[in-house]
Amino acid sequence: MAKDKKVERITDMDADFAQWYTDVVTRAELIDYSGVKGFYVLRPYGYAIWENIQAELDRRFKETGHENVSMPLLIPESLLQKEKDHVEGFAPECAWVTYGGAEELEERLCIRPTSETLFCEHWARTVESWRDLPKLYNQWCSVLRWEKSTRPFLRHREFLWQEGHTLHATAEEAIEETERMLGVYAELCENYLAMPVTKGLKTDREKFAGAERTYTIECMMHDGKALQNGTSHYFGDGFARAFGITFSDKNNTLQYPHETSWGYATRSIGGVIMTHGDNSGLVLPPGVAPVQAVVVPVASHKPGVLERARELCETLKRAGLRAKTDESDNSPGWKFAEHEMRGVPVRLELGPRDIEGGKCVAVRRADGAKIEIPLEGAAEGVRAILKEAHGIMFARAKARLDENTRVASSLDEVKSIIAEKGGFIVTPWCGDEACEIRMKEDAGVTSRCIPFGQERVGDVCPACGRTADKTVVWGVAY
């Protein structure tokens, strides 16, 4: 029946994971390339995933008291220069505007790579009293970073994200905020994207330019590589001092406030693809799938079939599910393959036999299970299957994370694990950056995080042999 040579096949993921990824991203119509390197078109299906992530996050931000704002796109060079570490970190990736019309500008303007400086400048003007605090701001926007190598979703030069920026009277309050927002990201990942996360702190070497602490959630992809999927930063009062943000406390003493920022980007969509996808294409978590259930009428030319398919779809929509009917004139087999490739969590096949029996055949993308559900109360049936799908996907990803996280006690062991198996490697660490560099040079791994809930896995740093009091998760990162 299948005529393979006519079929646009996607590359086998075990043969060439990178090519598989590119195939999925383009054939599922998530992304199109543009004329400029690193700039991509997010097509409707890809953008819809982002909109769903956005809606979930935005709701959580508002529940935790944040307000949305919009900051300028351009940053004067002098403003960017104010915080030394920050500018050093970002300068190599800045794109500059130097002309307005035909006139060369007196001061060149950076297209924002991130907006800390803009928020700071604004707060320096508007914050005066402890009564003005905290400031809990967020903005949805795109930023520009002139990356050298680019890949769809994983590393764009321009990417969509949200950046939260907050200002607090005390360090404790700011740290609490930083940890709270990391928790929001982790919750979204696990409960909506079905991606288990490893939460922790970045080492000094890996932290954000200008941050005192950087928190991260790290996810493991299908190929065992790590993807940083959301970070939050605690800045202390460093930026406040650099930008002259002060407030009068209750005792009328001038104080520097403490600042945080946190971001979550379209990169997470790449994470979803590489966590759940398989050789048939995308597998989308029900929580963010643009279409959660697709109704495929079979023998749609026969009287009543199309009508019943539409009715079924309407029933699902009324119940709050994202559903659609595929009324295209492709063959049913073509539609099955197509919607699988696009990762639709549930397919509902409805033909004359089903209508006669008052049921339809549901096929779950995550595991291919075929389940007959009665047309009466179909929404509940679909909802249950979606819930199970999420559970199956999360469990599978969690099992992979657990199976591919290995403890090592020597550098040789780290090397052989990464060469033969990949994944995450957990070791003790003395805390010396030199050892971190050694791990990178000798074994090719970077520290992903110092995980929360430090579990002791040994007493000796594998790189230097000295006493180690920290535990670090290492890996090869995207």
Place this chain on the structure above:
RNA sequence: CGGGGUGUGGCGAAGCUUGGUAUCGCGCAUGGUUCGGGACCAUGAGGCCGUGGGUUCGAAUCCCACCACUCCGACCA
């Protein structure tokens, strides 16, 4: 930024060595027959051969430069 690969209708390829104005499959449009795992017939539309220069009577083809994509490495807040 260094090294490799690629660039020909929307997609995948042939043509390039040996210069003569582009071929095939899929897709697309229209009509018809089909329909439970990528159906079929008929007719038809669609190409500045990545871009710019050069050589030549003549360039998809030869030469130079650039651009983009892709993989590996470096870098990556």
